[in-house]
Amino acid sequence: MTKRDPEGRRRKIVEAAGQLIAEVGVAGLTHRLVAARAGVPLGATTYYFTSLDDLSAAALRHLTEQTTAELDAWAAALDTSADVPATLAGLMADYLTDRGQALLDTELYVAAARRPELRPLAKEWGDRLTGIIAARADPAAARAAVVFLDGVLVHALARDEPLDLPELTASLSKLLSG
Amino acid sequence: MTKRDPEGRRRKIVEAAGQLIAEVGVAGLTHRLVAARAGVPLGATTYYFTSLDDLSAAALRHLTEQTTAELDAWAAALDTSADVPATLAGLMADYLTDRGQALLDTELYVAAARRPELRPLAKEWGDRLTGIIAARADPAAARAAVVFLDGVLVHALARDEPLDLPELTASLSKLLSG
């Protein structure tokens, strides 16, 4: 038997599940896959999570916490920015660099579409970003910008070439003006 | 043995798969589920489609053909419209009324993100709409509007309340202007 470490174990399992969701999707998640990735026996995943839904929900919750932390960086960058649309476009382009992260967030959206209990997660994520942008723009415009950025996200994933940066900046400028 | 009808059978299977993708997602699709929905024996689905990937690809292709047909109606409406943003917003709001259809299109996006062979499908769909809007607006602005509408789609599905119509119209106006 290995050393006891309930919290560490739980965390390792959740992190492994997060990685795997990016790779195979929420629907492709299995106890065995997670256990292998986390380096724990199969029984451990069922001991800490009563069902697969529990496990995926925990992983997605963990993801939103990470994303929320990253949003603080966005807030800081936007606070000190002279050109909000350009800064926002740059942050988004940077974010899309990490395809795994982008896939994860998309998985959250899709999962939320089908599992109502996950909607608060998706909502919180978007609301947070909306709030950050609203500090530098009109609230309705901020909402529109977030919707647009979600579109940029799915567009970037489903196509080979992403929207180019100047166009992104121009669109955000239009949405955030007036 | 029932009467022979290869093409009809194939079509029934594809349609059943389409329905099911809306209900359980691409990843939730199984031969047996499709066979039951289509009212055909299990062997029929494996006879017409060599693998599940083949089957889901065919179903998604069928879906894009349907959507393409609907886009013709959008083109007609926009051609005769005095207020392009308002008309576009109305069409989109109407489209979102059918949650199953919206879920299907989202599934296509997500599937395309993970399966490169499906990307042409997603691309064609978006390009078509872009072309239609570009007839009444600047091409870059049309691209931006399509990206925005994709955002509206995922936003509507992942949340309980969709973006309201006036905001949608206002955002499209901004994106399509100048």
Added chain:
DNA sequence: GCCGATTCTGTACGCTTGTACATGTACGGG
């Protein structure tokens, strides 16, 4: 040192899955 509670883990069960395939049936050309 002892003990109840918690953590750990290997194994087992019943079920569903994708796919293959042998056998049966309809049909169009000769």
Added chain:
DNA sequence: CCCGTACATGTACAAGCGTACAGAATCGGC
């Protein structure tokens, strides 16, 4: 009428699945 070919279908099989659980190991409180 006959026969090769395409279509139809029930069944079988190995693999993977979620989950349950008995028993071993570890720990903190006393």
